[in-house]
Amino acid sequence: MMGAPLTVTVDGEPVPGVAGQTIAGLLLARGRLAWRETGRTGRPRGLFCGIGVCFDCLVVVNGLRDVRACQRRAVDGDVVETGISGD
Amino acid sequence: MSAGPTDLRDAEVIVVGAGIVGAAVARALALAGARVMVLDRGASAGGTSAAGEGNLLVSDKGPGAELDLAVLSRRLWQKVAEELPAELGPRFPGLEFEAKGGLVVATTATGADTLLSFAAEQRAAGMDARPLATADAAALEPDLTPAREAAVFYPEDAQVQPVAATEALLASARRHGAQVRQGVTVLGGIRAGHVLRGVATSGGELRADHVIIAAGPWSADVAATFGVALPVRPRRGTILVTTRMPPRIRHKVYDADYVGAVGSGSAELQTSAVVESTAAGTVLIGSSREQRGFDERIEPAVLAELAAKAIRLFPFLAQAAVLRAYGGFRPFVPDHLPVIGPDPRLSGLWHATGHEGAGIGLSVGTADVLRDLMTGAEPAVAADPFAVDRAALRAYTEGTA
Amino acid sequence: MWWRRGSAVTDVLVIGAGPAGLAAALAARQAGAGVVLLDASDQTGGQYWRHPPGDPGADEELRGSLTADPGCEIVTSAQVWAVGRREGAPPSVHVLVGPADGDGRSARVLNPRALVLATGAHERTLPFPGWDLPGVVTAGAAQAMAKGERVAVGRRVLIAGAGPFLLPVASSLLRLGVQVAGVVEAGGWARLARGWSQRPRELLSVRGKAAELAGYAWELARHSVPYRTGSAVVAAHGTDRVTAVTVARLDQDWKPQPGTERWVAVDAVCVSHGFVPRTELGLASGCAAGPDGALVVDEAQRTTVPGVYAAGEVTGIGGADLALAEGAVAGRCAAGAAATSAQLLQRAVHRRFAARLEAAHGIRPGWTAWVTDDTTVCRCEEVTAGELRGVLADTGTRGLRSLKLTSRAGLGACQGRMCGRSVEDLMRQAVPGGPLDPGRTEARPIAVPVRLGEISTEGIP
Numbered sequence: 001m002m003g004a005p006l007t008v009t010v011d012g013e014p015v016p017g018v019a020g021q022t023i024a025g026l027l028l029a030r031g032r033l034a035w036r037e038t039g040r041t042g043r044p045r046g047l048f049c050g051i052g053v054c055f056d057c058l059v060v061v062n063g064l065r066d067v068r069a070c071q072r073r074a075v076d077g078d079v080v081e082t083g084i085s086g087d
Numbered sequence: 088m089s090a091g092p093t094d095l096r097d098a099e100v101i102v103v104g105a106g107i108v109g110a111a112v113a114r115a116l117a118l119a120g121a122r123v124m125v126l127d128r129g130a131s132a133g134g135t136s137a138a139g140e141g142n143l144l145v146s147d148k149g150p151g152a153e154l155d156l157a158v159l160s161r162r163l164w165q166k167v168a169e170e171l172p173a174e175l176g177p178r179f180p181g182l183e184f185e186a187k188g189g190l191v192v193a194t195t196a197t198g199a200d201t202l203l204s205f206a207a208e209q210r211a212a213g214m215d216a217r218p219l220a221t222a223d224a225a226a227l228e229p230d231l232t233p234a235r236e237a238a239v240f241y242p243e244d245a246q247v248q249p250v251a252a253t254e255a256l257l258a259s260a261r262r263h264g265a266q267v268r269q270g271v272t273v274l275g276g277i278r279a280g281h282v283l284r285g286v287a288t289s290g291g292e293l294r295a296d297h298v299i300i301a302a303g304p305w306s307a308d309v310a311a312t313f314g315v316a317l318p319v320r321p322r323r324g325t326i327l328v329t330t331r332m333p334p335r336i337r338h339k340v341y342d343a344d345y346v347g348a349v350g351s352g353s354a355e356l357q358t359s360a361v362v363e364s365t366a367a368g369t370v371l372i373g374s375s376r377e378q379r380g381f382d383e384r385i386e387p388a389v390l391a392e393l394a395a396k397a398i399r400l401f402p403f404l405a406q407a408a409v410l411r412a413y414g415g416f417r418p419f420v421p422d423h424l425p426v427i428g429p430d431p432r433l434s435g436l437w438h439a440t441g442h443e444g445a446g447i448g449l450s451v452g453t454a455d456v457l458r459d460l461m462t463g464a465e466p467a468v469a470a471d472p473f474a475v476d477r478a479a480l481r482a483y484t485e486g487t488a
Numbered sequence: 489m490w491w492r493r494g495s496a497v498t499d500v501l502v503i504g505a506g507p508a509g510l511a512a513a514l515a516a517r518q519a520g521a522g523v524v525l526l527d528a529s530d531q532t533g534g535q536y537w538r539h540p541p542g543d544p545g546a547d548e549e550l551r552g553s554l555t556a557d558p559g560c561e562i563v564t565s566a567q568v569w570a571v572g573r574r575e576g577a578p579p580s581v582h583v584l585v586g587p588a589d590g591d592g593r594s595a596r597v598l599n600p601r602a603l604v605l606a607t608g609a610h611e612r613t614l615p616f617p618g619w620d621l622p623g624v625v626t627a628g629a630a631q632a633m634a635k636g637e638r639v640a641v642g643r644r645v646l647i648a649g650a651g652p653f654l655l656p657v658a659s660s661l662l663r664l665g666v667q668v669a670g671v672v673e674a675g676g677w678a679r680l681a682r683g684w685s686q687r688p689r690e691l692l693s694v695r696g697k698a699a700e701l702a703g704y705a706w707e708l709a710r711h712s713v714p715y716r717t718g719s720a721v722v723a724a725h726g727t728d729r730v731t732a733v734t735v736a737r738l739d740q741d742w743k744p745q746p747g748t749e750r751w752v753a754v755d756a757v758c759v760s761h762g763f764v765p766r767t768e769l770g771l772a773s774g775c776a777a778g779p780d781g782a783l784v785v786d787e788a789q790r791t792t793v794p795g796v797y798a799a800g801e802v803t804g805i806g807g808a809d810l811a812l813a814e815g816a817v818a819g820r821c822a823a824g825a826a827a828t829s830a831q832l833l834q835r836a837v838h839r840r841f842a843a844r845l846e847a848a849h850g851i852r853p854g855w856t857a858w859v860t861d862d863t864t865v866c867r868c869e870e871v872t873a874g875e876l877r878g879v880l881a882d883t884g885t886r887g888l889r890s891l892k893l894t895s896r897a898g899l900g901a902c903q904g905r906m907c908g909r910s911v912e913d914l915m916r917q918a919v920p921g922g923p924l925d926p927g928r929t930e931a932r933p934i935a936v937p938v939r940l941g942e943i944s945t946e947g948i949p
Contacts, residue, residue: 019541050631056868131884269885386573388572393942409934411934
């Protein structure tokens with residue numbers, strides 16, 4: 001069973017989720033398809049491969065860059081910043 | 088002992104090796120009117136040229152022949168870096184030439200003494216080597232470790248993308264009539280007595296008035312097929328590359344013990360931090376030296392040392408994500424000087440190899456010198472120190488292979 | 489999951505806890521070896537057995553017996569980032585244990601007597617115009633989100649590509665209440681029929697498979713989901729996200745046929761054209777790969793490196809049943825015993841099935857015709873097909889390595905996992921004789937990005 005409710009901050013806004021969700025799943029459940037801009041042309045990216053091999057879904061978690069949102073389980077209190085990974 | 092003055096126009100020249108040195112030589116000779124064919128058993132820029140950082144350094148060289156060649160070559164690079172894009176057009180992959188300057192940092196007191204006296208020698212030889220006060224070093228590199236004992240800035244150090252540079256030199260050579268054949272292995276020379284008339288290759292026989300060996304660490308094998316011994320051996324190096332990040336490193340920065348590592352004859356692993364950013368936003372981290380033949384394994388232990396030393400210079404790098412590691416084989420010669428010039432053992436055979444870790448930087452200067460030697464002109468730097476039959480190499484080159 | 493800091497030498501180390509790895513661990517235990525089983529995810533089951541954390545998954549039985557067994561240590565969130573090759577022996581294995589892409593994970597080095605690589609595969613999605621729009625995902629991503637988190641990638645979704653994997657994905661989405669606009673298979677009807685109906689007696693031994701497929705077909709029919717063969721998504725449209733796709737019919741060689749284009753409104757597209765074995769640890773260990781890129785193994789699932797075994801998709805794409813069968817053989821042989829005749833029979837049966845997959849659904853070369861000059865080929869570095877073709881024309885190189893370093897295709901964060909084979913296919917088309925260094929994209933001595941501080945000598949206890 002998916003677990004206890006949690007809250008993470010995404011770009012300063014509190015976002016509810018449940019334990020067991022990855023950050024990508026949490027964002028997707030909120031209807032967000034894109035949470036990053038590409039380095040060269042600034043185009044939006046989000047989930048692509050879903051299994052951690054494409055590195056499109058990168059976010060900053062608790063100040064740490066280059067975290068794959070689809071591989072990282074959301075933890076209550078996580079501070080997530082989108083749009084700035086992958087520069 | 089020299090081959091004598093030659094008019095290169097319409098001379099048939101074969102260059103063995105489509106790396107940066109072969110490419111530079113091919114261009115220089117094609118511009119001089121020769122009919123050049125470059126042969127490589129693999130793809131262009133497939134060897135050591137793709138395995139380095141693209142260093143164009145003067146800072147790591149003490150006064151001497153190699154420094155003279157480096158200074159000439161650095162000057163030529165400035166010109167070539169402008170000529171090539173103009174010639175090849177905006178679509179051609181960019182050379183990313185950047186005269187960014189190099190900062191050498193000593194983190195120990197003994198290191199500081201060695202660095203500062205080395206810099207003094209270099210200044211006495213006319214080099215721009217500027218010892219910096221702590222505050223000035225911080226202004227140049229704000230994220231540099233505060234635990235530094237001395238720092239010297241070399242404004243003339245520069246950077247280029249080595250594979251793009253190799254391909255650009257080849258493309259330019261082609262525009263001046265050179266041919267490049269990839270996937271062709273040289274099997275040996277075709278002689279008439281002591282004179283070279285051509286080469287046997289996996290694709291058939293080719294006529295040649297001159298053959299130039301520019302095969303990097305494989306030059307000894309190639310030379311052996313011509314019946315001559317050439318003491319060029321591989322010296323392994325490894326580089327780490329990080330993910331892209333906002334730029335925080337502005338120059339080439341390296342640990343002062345780099346110079347000691349370069350000049351060492353030891354076969355054991357030596358690492359010394361070399362850190363810089365690239366135009367793409369990644370950070371390149373080197374450098375290691377090891378004699379292990381052509382063993383291509385990437386060793387986690389080597390990566391661990393490179394990581395530790397890089398963090399020592401730039402503590403913020405501890406969080407940097409390293410994306411890939413690659414390695415290559417520098418062509419080193421026992422006295423740490425390249426081999427450039429005619430081979431007295433076989434008329435028509437020339438060498439342009441043995442540049443160790445400085446091949447990218449020294450390539451265009453080498454080509455210039457070689458062209459002059461071939462035409463009988465006075466090279467811009469004295470070429471005797473690079474002769475294959477110099478005293479220091481006699482023990483290796485006496486007799487045939 | 490606890491980590492035993494005991495012996496420095498492990499009997500059998502298994503990397504990957506999907507079907508092949510779980511089967512190998514079990515077989516090795518049954519043959520008396522001490523086993524350490526690693527997986528990068530925080531869950532076992534691999535890509536095949538996906539379930540929300542805490543839910544009993546289909547792998548529960550296998551995993552349960554291993555968890556209860558003191559002779560087997562399962563370590564999840566364990567990322568193998570490098571191996572240290574040793575002459576004539578399995579390599580040392582360098583691991584970081586902790587949350588994915590974390591910092592300060594704990595570093596350990598394992599020295600196994602025998603190593604089993606069960607690292608599986610990832611999807612290959614052929615590039616097409618618009619495939620880099622948000623909402624265009626792989627079929628596996630849709631499956632992972634659906635099975636692992638009960639989240640749907642969209643409300644009106646098209647599933648496209650090649651291979652039987654498209655069907656379970658459609659099923660998972662239908663069960664989440666998603667409107668599946670269609671399943672579009674590139675393989676033509678005749679080829680599919682040939683591949684599947686040859687030597688029908690063999691299919692008897694994989695009756696379960698046939699029943700499974702029939703089940704999916706029925707589910708699609710019940711929901712009126714069209715299943716189109718010999719067709720492909722040749723373009724995705726939208727500005728900030730996908731809003732529609734163009735589907736076209738293909739000829740036998742997957743070349744789109746002009747005049748057959750149809751417009752389909754969607755808010756997500758799941759595309760997968762097959763799988764690529766994840767061979768990097770094998771290659772870094774010195775194992776030989778075959779012309780298909782998969783690790784070469786013998787009858788005992790031994791690779792070309794003594795002491796290193798491989799099982800499952802990493803030895804060739806063949807599905808979960810074959811992975812289980814190969815894993816069992818590998819585990820038993822890695823433990824020093826000989827494979828049983830039952831194990832060998834299982835493997836033989838499922839191998840034949842796997843061969844059909846390639847015959848029926850394998851990628852055909854005409855696909856490059858739907859790639860325009862503006863199509864992004866390397867997603868990470870945003871290199872287009874036109875740029876690749878331009879660099880090849882300008883440099884004349886016959887080297888993939890040179891192409892990579894001058895075009896930047898393959899230099900980005902995914903290190904060519906998504907684009908490598910496509911770049912190679914495009915180069916093969918553009919350059920007479922093709923590349924002189926084929927397959928080199930798959931060599932990645934650093935198997936996953938790691939933080940410098942985590943691998944530094946000063947960080948290792």
